[in-house]
Amino acid sequence: MKKKIIFLILLILLSLQVYNALSGPRFPKPEFESGHSQPTTQSPSPRGIIFEYIDVLLLIISLSIASWLALKKRSRKGIFWLSIFSIIYFGFIREGCVCSVGSVQNIALALFNPNYKIPLTAIAFFIIPLIYTMFFGRTFCAGVCPLGALQDLFVLKPYNLKSWVQTLLGIIPFLYLGLAILYAATATDFIICRYDPFIGFFRFNASFMMFAIGGIFLLTSVFIARPYCRFFCPYGVLLNLVSRVSKRHMTITPSKCIQCKLCENSCPFGAINKPTQIKELDNQKTATKRLIKLSLIIPLLAFVGGWTGSQFHENMAKVNNKVRLASQLYFQNDTTLNINKNSIDSVEITTFETSGKPKEQLYAEAASIIDDFYYGGWIYGTFIGLVFGLSLAGLSVLKYRNDYTPNKATCFSCARCMDYCPVEPDE
Amino acid sequence: MNKSEKRKINRRDFVNSTLRLSFGIAIGSIGGILLSNTIKSKTVWQLDPAKCVQCGRCATSCVLSPSAVKCIHVYDMCGYCDLCGGYFKPETKDLTTAAENQLCPTNAISRTFIEDPFFEYHIIEELCIGCGKCVEGCGAFGNGSLQLQVSHNICVDCNQCSIARDCPADAFSRMAIEEPYTFKGFSSDDDEV
Known part of the structure; x- marks a missing residue:
């Protein structure tokens, strides 16, 4: 019986082969006698390109409004309503992609891979907020970025963090940015998008894990205001650096500070610089010594960081699909390694084997990616070392200040502090 | 001064x-x-059915659930077979619409009698999860008229498609918005006639 079936199947297969050789489908489309009309294949069209330009236009408009509200109108209420708009449009309607935070990766990928054609909107979303920040400070964070705006709604009972905690946690975004650029530049993955904690809420759709992470961020935001913006956001790093030298910036007082201290604890983000007392200033001798020490420590930290980064390049490269497949293929027949066969994802291997691509080619490609990661590891590590060194230096640099001023690097221009200032504007 | x-x-x-x-x-x-290296036009994610191996990850890797990848029926390629490799499980004896005969785990294919001996198969998009079981069956036995495609009314066009990342066959790529669907052995232009 079995033999018969096999014979029959073989016969069918053989006949199909013959049929195939004659070209055309195996079973030709019938000519219907009953006059049945065939339905059309459904192919719903994507969102039109015009909407992309509308997005960019709305970005420019809302950035202009945010800057105007923070610098000229000095209206917290206005910024609040703008952030509601951003949550609704850039968040729920637009459903997230592409946002300025994620566009960093598109830029990195495009800079290192000439084959990648970057969409104009991604460039626009990357550059426009930076330009605005260059002139007006981080008004993008105030009420345009939907991720920040969403967290801002949850700032209910903020506690001030100790400044050293804030500085230490403030290093995380640099680590994150560096890693994101490394993975984007090697065309491995877009980790910022992958681990975007809020996009699940905007889409009402995500894995349980991402909902949980997003929920934790929002709950934390009640007590530690805007945790993602301050301690994770990689785009915030760029805005932070550019904002330090912004041409204009939001001020706490409309005219002259009277040092009433009313605004002192008004900032939920710990972004208000207090006036420094004269006696806190160091004498020249210790300052010189410290400068010499720092100038030795910073290059050392950079080198140590670079070396450490390069040592981990293989581990970092394992995230890359090609590298992973190559190592799976390479080690699959190595019995000495005692790998559990089931743990290897066999779909990749079988797919690769049926694709007919030579193994050697894959190995060569993987080797070149690992090479990229070696240099990337050096650069990444050096960058991290520098960030640590410069943060250290920043702690010991004392800037002389008379008045209460917003810290231009970390201030989100949310305008909360303005309501605490009793000074009337000059007429 | x-x-x-x-x-x-x-x-x-x-x-x-x-x-x-x-x-x-x-x-x-x-x-x-x-x-100097931009595209003026927009691009959208699409998968190439010629590369697709029907591993089933389209159903599980998408950020949306159910997935934005759906089986799309290219009617022009269909043989309207009674014994449909995409509809019936391989060992099915009675060609009825009974649930135990169906390959589709979500009952997303409807089978209607047209005229002897032809049957028409229709994908119910709301039920389809993009697992590709029917695609595999149709491709193995029939004309391959059932093909997995990213449905652009559902796809949110992520910056980095999470299915593309997990696809073992590297079948996903960004396509120009003017040509958002790629059907194997058939061009969508003919479809519009």
Whole structure:
């Protein structure tokens, strides 16, 4: 019986082969006698390109409004309503992609891979907020970025963090940015998008894990205001650096500070610089010594960081699909390694084997990616070392200040502090 | 106020403007370099059915659930078979619409009698999860008229498609918005006639 079936199947297969050789489908489309009309294949069209330009236009408009509200109108209420708009449009309607935070990766990928054609909107979303920040400070964070705006709604009972905690946690975004650029530049993955904690809420759709992470961020935001913006956001790093030298910036007082201290604890983000007392200033001798020490420590930290980064390049490269497949293929027949066969994802291997691509080619490609990661590891590590060194230096640099001023690097221009200032504007 | 005095007063401002200028130049040059390598048109994610191996990850890897990848029926390629490899499980004896005969785990294919001996198969998009079981069956036995495609009314067009990342066959890529669907052995232009 079995033999018969096999014979029959073989016969069918053989006949199909013959049929195939004659070209055309195996079973030709019938000519219907009953006059049945065939339905059309459904192919719903994507969102039109015009909407992309509308997005960019709305970005420019809302950035202009945010800057105007923070610098000229000095209206917290206005910024609040703008952030509601951003949550609704850039968040729920637009459903997230592409946002300025994620566009960093598109830029990195495009800079290192000439084959990648970057969409104009991604460039626009990357550059426009930076330009605005260059002139007006981080008004993008105030009420345009939907991720920040969403967290801002949850700032209910903020506690001030100790400044050293804030500085230490403030290093995380640099680590994150560096890693994101490394993975984007090697065309491995877009980790910022992958681990975007809020996009699940905007889409009402995500894995349980991402909902949980997003929920934790929002709950934390009640007590530690805007945790993602301050301690994770990689785009915030760029805005932070550019904002330090912004041409204009939001001020706490409309005219002259009277040092009433009313605004002192008004900032939920710990972004208000207090006036420094004269006696806190160091004498020249210790300052010189410290400068010499720092100038030795910073290059050392950079080198140590670079070396450490390069040592981990293989581990970092394992995230890359090609590298992973190559190592799976390479080690699959190595019995000495005692790998559990089931743990290897066999779909990749079988797919690769049926694709007919030579193994050697894959190995060569993987080797070149690992090479990229070696240099990337050096650069990444050096960058991290520098960030640590410069943060250290920043702690010991004392800037002389008379008045209460917003810290231009970390201030989100949310305008909360303005309501605490009793000074009337000059007429 | 003479010139040197002015500069002395605004030392910090001078440093700031220099840095600002350099940031400006940096941002501008990044933009300039990239502008030469852009696409004016928009691109959307799509998968190439010729590369697809029906591993089933389209159903599980998408950020949306159910997935934005759906089975799309290219009617022009269909043989309207009674014994449909995409509809029935391989060992099915009675060709009825009974649940135990169906390959589709979500009952997303409807089978309607047209005329002897032809049956028409229709994918119910709301039920389809994009697992590709029917695609595999139709491709193995029939014409391959059932094909997995990213349905653009559902796809949210992520910056990085999470299915593309997990696809073992590297079948996903960004396509120009003018040609958002790729059907194997059939071009969508003919479809519009």
